Structures are given as C-alpha cells and as structure tokens.
Amino acid sequence: MSDARLKWLLLPAGLFVLAVYAWPTLGLFRNAFNETGPTGAMVETWSLKTTAEVLADSFTFELTLNSLWLSLSATLLALALSYPVALFLFRTNSRFRGLLAVVAIMPMLISGVVRVFGWLAILGDRGLVNSLAQSFGLITAPMKLVFNWTGVTIGLAESIMPYMILALLAGFGQLDRTLEEASRSLGATPMRTFLRVTLPLSLPALALAAGLGFVLSMSAYITPKLLGGGRVFVLATEIFEQATTNTNWPVASVLAIYTLVLLLLLLAASNLAARGLKR
Amino acid sequence: MSYLELSGLQKRYRDAVAVDDVSLSVEKGEAVALLGPSGCGKTTTLRMLAGLVDPDRGAIRLDGAEVTRLPAHKRNMGYVFQSYALFPHLSVARNVGFGLEERRVAKAEIARRVVEALAMVRLSGLDQRRPRELSGGQQQRVALARSLVIRPSVLLLDESLSNLDAKLRDTMRHEIRSIQRSLGITTLFVTHDQVEALTMCDRIAVMHRGRIAQIGSPEDIYERPATRFVAEFVGRANALPATRDAEGRVVLWGERLPVAAPAGGEFDLFVRPQRIRILPISEPVADGMARVTGKVLRSVFVGDHVEVLVEGAAGQIQVELQSGTALPQEGAEVALVWRARDTLPFPRETA
Numbered sequence: 001m002s003d004a005r006l007k008w009l010l011l012p013a014g015l016f017v018l019a020v021y022a023w024p025t026l027g028l029f030r031n032a033f034n035e036t037g038p039t040g041a042m043v044e045t046w047s048l049k050t051t052a053e054v055l056a057d058s059f060t061f062e063l064t065l066n067s068l069w070l071s072l073s074a075t076l077l078a079l080a081l082s083y084p085v086a087l088f089l090f091r092t093n094s095r096f097r098g099l100l101a102v103v104a105i106m107p108m109l110i111s112g113v114v115r116v117f118g119w120l121a122i123l124g125d126r127g128l129v130n131s132l133a134q135s136f137g138l139i140t141a142p143m144k145l146v147f148n149w150t151g152v153t154i155g156l157a158e159s160i161m162p163y164m165i166l167a168l169l170a171g172f173g174q175l176d177r178t179l180e181e182a183s184r185s186l187g188a189t190p191m192r193t194f195l196r197v198t199l200p201l202s203l204p205a206l207a208l209a210a211g212l213g214f215v216l217s218m219s220a221y222i223t224p225k226l227l228g229g230g231r232v233f234v235l236a237t238e239i240f241e242q243a244t245t246n247t248n249w250p251v252a253s254v255l256a257i258y259t260l261v262l263l264l265l266l267l268a269a270s271n272l273a274a275r276g277l278k279r
Numbered sequence: 280m281s282y283l284e285l286s287g288l289q290k291r292y293r294d295a296v297a298v299d300d301v302s303l304s305v306e307k308g309e310a311v312a313l314l315g316p317s318g319c320g321k322t323t324t325l326r327m328l329a330g331l332v333d334p335d336r337g338a339i340r341l342d343g344a345e346v347t348r349l350p351a352h353k354r355n356m357g358y359v360f361q362s363y364a365l366f367p368h369l370s371v372a373r374n375v376g377f378g379l380e381e382r383r384v385a386k387a388e389i390a391r392r393v394v395e396a397l398a399m400v401r402l403s404g405l406d407q408r409r410p411r412e413l414s415g416g417q418q419q420r421v422a423l424a425r426s427l428v429i430r431p432s433v434l435l436l437d438e439s440l441s442n443l444d445a446k447l448r449d450t451m452r453h454e455i456r457s458i459q460r461s462l463g464i465t466t467l468f469v470t471h472d473q474v475e476a477l478t479m480c481d482r483i484a485v486m487h488r489g490r491i492a493q494i495g496s497p498e499d500i501y502e503r504p505a506t507r508f509v510a511e512f513v514g515r516a517n518a519l520p521a522t523r524d525a526e527g528r529v530v531l532w533g534e535r536l537p538v539a540a541p542a543g544g545e546f547d548l549f550v551r552p553q554r555i556r557i558l559p560i561s562e563p564v565a566d567g568m569a570r571v572t573g574k575v576l577r578s579v580f581v582g583d584h585v586e587v588l589v590e591g592a593a594g595q596i597q598v599e600l601q602s603g604t605a606l607p608q609e610g611a612e613v614a615l616v617w618r619a620r621d622t623l624p625f626p627r628e629t630a
C-alpha cells in the first residue's frame with residue numbers, strides 16, 4: 001500500500017480520539033475562561049478572572065506541593081522496589097520467566113478500588129501488619145498506616161509498580177550480562193560491578209520508569225481519595241471535588257490545565273536531563 | 280607441574296553436557312589453541328577458567344595453587360570476549376584503565392600504563408573516544424589492551440577475530456601473536472578456524488563433543504591426526520572407502536597399496552589433496568608409493584592453486600596442484616601417486 005493510502009488506517013483511531021479526548025479537552029479550555037456567579041452557577045464569558053483567583057489562592061500552592069511530594073515519594077519507593085524485580089526478570093534464564101513477568105504486572109489487571117480495600121485489610125488498625133506487630137509485642141497501640149500520607153504513599157507506589165517494571169524492562173537496552181562478566185574478570189567485585197557497570201547502564205531505564213511513575217502518581221485520584229480518608233489533599237482530588245461536589249467547572253478546568261502544564265514542564269525538564277545522561 | 284593445569288573438567292546443563300572431560304596442561308608463556316566446531320564446549324571451558332562458570336567436576340590449578348572455586352574477580356585472568364564487551368558508557372581510556380582502577384593502582388601509574396597499552400595495540404590518540412565511535416578492529420584492540428594492561432596470569436581469547444573481515448583478521452592474527460610472544464604471556468585461544476589455530480599457537484587442542492580429541496603441535500595435528508574427527512576437521516582430506524584383500528592388504532580402486540590396514544571393521548583412507556601428484560599413466564612408481572588410476576573430470580583454478588578432480592573405479596579424489604604447473608587435460612587417463620606414509624587409515628564411523 002502506498003503511504004498516501006496507508007494513512008487511512010489511522011482514521012478510526014483518529015475519529016475516536018477526536019470524539020472522546022480532543023473534544024472534551026477543548027471544552028476544558030473553554031470552561032477555564034468562564035466565571036462562577038454568586039449563586040454558584042457558571043457564567044459564560046471570556047475572562048482570566050478564575051485563572052487569576054486559582055493561581056493566587058495559597059491552597060493551590062499547598063496542593064501543588066502535596067502532589068509533587070506525594071508523587072516523588074511514591075515514585076522513589078516504587079522505583080526502589082521495581083528495579084530489583086525488573087533486573088531479575090531481565091536476567092533470569094528460568095523456564096518460568098514469562099509467568100513471573102505476568103505475576104509482576106498482575107496488579108494492573110485489578111481495579112484500583114479493589115486494591116485499595118486490599119491495602120485497608122493489610123494496613124488498617126486491625127489489619128495484617130498491626131495485628132502481627134501487636135502479637136509479637138512490638139507495639140501496644142496500632143500504628144496509623146492508612147487514612148494518612150503513609151497509606152497513600154504505599155498504595156500509590158504499589159499501583160504504579162507494574163508500569164514501572166515494564167518501563168524498566170523496555171529501557172534496559174544497553175544492559176548486557178557480558179559487560180558485567182567483563183567487569184568481574186577485570187577484578188571488580190560483584191558490588192563494584194553493580195556500581196560501575198549495571199547501575200550506570202540502567203540509568204536511562206530508571207529515568208524512563210521514574211518519569212512514567214511520576215506522571216501516573218500526579219494524576220492518580222482513587223488511591224489518594226480512598227486511602228487518604230479525607231485527610232490527603234492533592235491536585236487530582238481537588239479537581240474531582242470541584243467538578244463533582246461543587247460543580248464548579250471553571251475552577252476544576254483551571255486546576256486541570258494547571259496540572260497539565262506542570263506535568264509538561266516536568267517532562268521537558270526530565271527529557272533534558274535524560275539527554276544529558278546519555279552523553 | 281605445568282603453569283596451568285585443567286584436570287577432568289566437566290560442565291553439564293539441564294539438557295546438554297557442554298564440557299564432558301577436559302584435561303590440559305599449559306606451560307608458562309605458551310599459546311595453546313582450543314580448536315573445534317561450534318558447540319563443542321570451547322567457550323564453556325574458557326568461562327570455567329575465568330571463573331564465570333562453576334565446573335561440576337574437575338580442578339583448575341594455576342602456578343601450583345588451586346583456583347577451581349575462586350570467584351572471577353580474584354583470578355586475574357584477561358578475558359577477551361567474542362563481542363569485545365567494551366563498556367559503552369566509558370571512554371577508551373577508562374575502559375582500558377578499568378582493571379587497574381579496581382586494583383587501586385595510583386592515578387598517574389594508571390595513566391602511564393593505559394597510554395602504554397594503547398600504544399602496544401596501535402591505538403594511541405583515541406583514548407577519549409567512546410567504544411561506539413570505533414571500528415570493529417579498533418574495538419577489538421581496545422578489548423585486547425584492556426585485558427593485557429592488568430598483566431593477567433593467563434590471556435583468554437574467545438573467537439576474538441571472528442567478527443572481523445578477512446583482511447583485518449589476518450593483520451590482527453599476526454599482531455596478537457607477536458604481542459603474545461614479546462610479553463611471554465600464557466594464552467588460551469579459542470577458535471573454530473583452523474588457520475587461526477595453526478598460525479597463532481604453539482600447540483593445538485582439538486575439541487570434539489566436550490572432550491579433547493588430540494593435543495599436539497600444529498604439525499602433529501595436521502600430519503598425524505589421532506582420530507578420524509581430527510583428520511576431517513583440520514585441513515582438507517579425501518576420505519576414500521578401502522577394503523582388504525585375502526592377505527589382509529589394503530585395496531583401493533582395485534589397486535593394492537603398501538599401507539597397513541587398521542584392525543577389524545570397515546575403514547577409509549584419508550589423503551590430503553596437496554600430497555597427491557598426477558603422473559602420466561605409463562610412469563613407473565618407486566617403492567613406498569601408493570598409486571591408483573582414474574580419469575580427470577575437471578580442473579578449477581582457485582588463484583594460488585588448482586583443484587583437480589579425478590574419477591576412479593570407486594569414487595573421486597581431489598588433488599591440489601600449485602598453480603603454474605602444467606594442467607592435466609580433462610578426460611585424460613592419469614595415475615595418482617602419493618607417499619604411502621601420507622595415507623591415514625581410520626575406521627569408518629558407525630554414527
């Protein structure tokens with residue numbers, strides 16, 4: 001098929017994206033220029049008043065810091081847990097390699113809501129961790145592990161791990177067993193080999209996975225909402241709050257666009273950093 | 280006791296015996312080739328030496344000390360990988376200096392020795408390049424320099440020339456050999472290329488199915504192959520089905536040959552194409568010569584020699600003549616003559 005005719009293959013997907021993504025996004029941008037009247041009803045206009053108010057609000061600043069901090073800690077935690085798993089999957093010659101890979105990314109197949117209830121069963125006041133710790137006499141009163149930042153961080157880290165493992169596996173291109181063997185035959189201990197060969201060659205993969213995990217964390221809504229127990233406020237939960245509970249479309253739209261711009265800026269920065277790493 | 284001793288090495292994998300039983304003694308400063316077809320266990324043997332694979336059985340002794348279970352980083356073996364395995368994130372200089380940095384050699388000393396090593400492999404001036412900015416031949420030299428600069432107890436080369444083009448391979452062959460000689464470094468050279476083995480090494484160990492079929496000088500291996508496999512694998516040879524007559528003498532194409540037959544069973548005579556001369560059919564032959572007759576099928580000019588195919592009563596014989604000699608006419612009846620002692624009888628394989 002010629003290239004000219006080939007492009008028609010993209011038509012169905014193009015129409016679909018246009019309908020369910022581009023159109024609502026345009027609506028989002030339109031709403032951002034509207035205002036909220038004294039009754040709470042939306043007033044159609046073209047002004048930057050809502051934007052100015054949202055940006056001037058110190059709560060927006062707090063939400064931003066919360067979102068960034070939560071995403072950073074969840075990403076780092078998930079990265080620390082995913083890297084060894086991905087390394088193992090990348091290297092193993094086991095017959096069960098395919099099966100193990102599926103197990104590792106299995107959580108992707110489970111609904112976020114179900115996962116959250118799983119975490120409640122593990123981290124709750126009478127959950128697995130607290131009962132075990134109490135029965136061993138390590139603690140007297142249950143530790144607060146859910147309905148706070150700790151719980152959200154743990155739950156979020158777990159939910160982004162499968163994506164990060166896949167990203168790591170995709171990024172391990174330069175990593176080669178023979179290079180590690182060369183390092184050892186040149187006198188480097190296994191630890192030194194990890195530091196001088198494995199880790200540096202994993203950096204592109206780690207950057208890729210971290211970027212993905214961060215974006216996913218920034219936009220996560222279910223985990224902060226349910227595991228946060230109403231005490232954890234981030235940009236995503238606030239957008240949802242404004243759009244549904246308050247039906248304040250202009251503010252929700254401005255916050256959504258604000259988050260988008262924030263992510264684009266971070267992505268651009270990490271791209272620059274990654275290019276620096278490759279050199 | 281020799282400098283390097285492998286005794287009874289064995290390595291099995293779940294579904295295959297990679298190395299069955301390998302014993303080998305190498306003297307200090309000697310270059311020994313492990314020659315064999317792909318899959319015969321050469322790389323596995325080398326990896327066991329380097330400590331990258333644990334043998335299931337057997338022992339490795341280096342300079343009197345047992346090193347069989349010593350981890351790779353304590354062995355001081357210079358391993359040149361088939362793929363070169365240069366670190367892509369490090370400059371040529373850092374690649375070459377890697378082993379010295381791990382040995383905590385002083386910075387100035389490292390710099391000096393890296394320059395020296397790069398000069399030895401004729402790569403001076405490229406020290407700040409990245410491996411991917413080098414040609415295959417240059418990468419090969421960096422890998423060699425990186426292994427030599429640590430002054431290894433043994434240099435291990437795994438098919439190191441097989442990724443280079445023919446011309447470059449020839450150059451590298453001579454360079455590596457002369458470096459090896461001048462440093463007096465004990466070397467094990469894995470290859471499936473007989474020319475490499477014959478030209479680069481003091482001795483050759485021919486491997487077959489995880490075992491060593493024969494160890495000897497290049498001449499030994501070529502002139503006096505111990506097994507049928509060695510005769511077939513090293514150099515070219517005509518394998519001619521022969522029989523015994525009533526008195527037990529060897530008969531080929533209806534002619535008796537002054538050659539001793541091997542005991543029992545069917546057998547073939549192996550004769551190298553270069554050892555056979557083509558004579559007019561009327562020419563008498565001296566004692567101790569084997570002679571059969573046949574018709575010239577065709578002659579092919581191959582540059583430095585001419586291949587002549589002669590058909591006889593029970594098969595064909597390939598003869599290699601130097602180019603420049605008079606070519607026999609196609610279709611001519613000729614006599615093929617060779618020294619009886621150039622005939623190698625081996626039992627026919629039943630496999």
Ligand SMILES: Nc1ncnc2c1ncn2[C@@H]1O[C@H](COP(=O)(O)OP(=O)(O)O)[C@@H](O)[C@H]1O
Pocket residue numbers: 292293295296297298315316317318319320321322323324
């Ligand atoms: N890690 C391994 N797992 C399973 N089989 C292996 C492994 N390494 C080598 N083998 C097998 O052992 C045999 C010898 O391999 P190798 O030593 O690489 O041969 P060579 O270098 O002579 O080509 C081959 O049949 C190969 O498939």
Ligand SMILES: [Mg+2]
Pocket residue numbers: 318321322323438
């Ligand atoms: Mg090999």
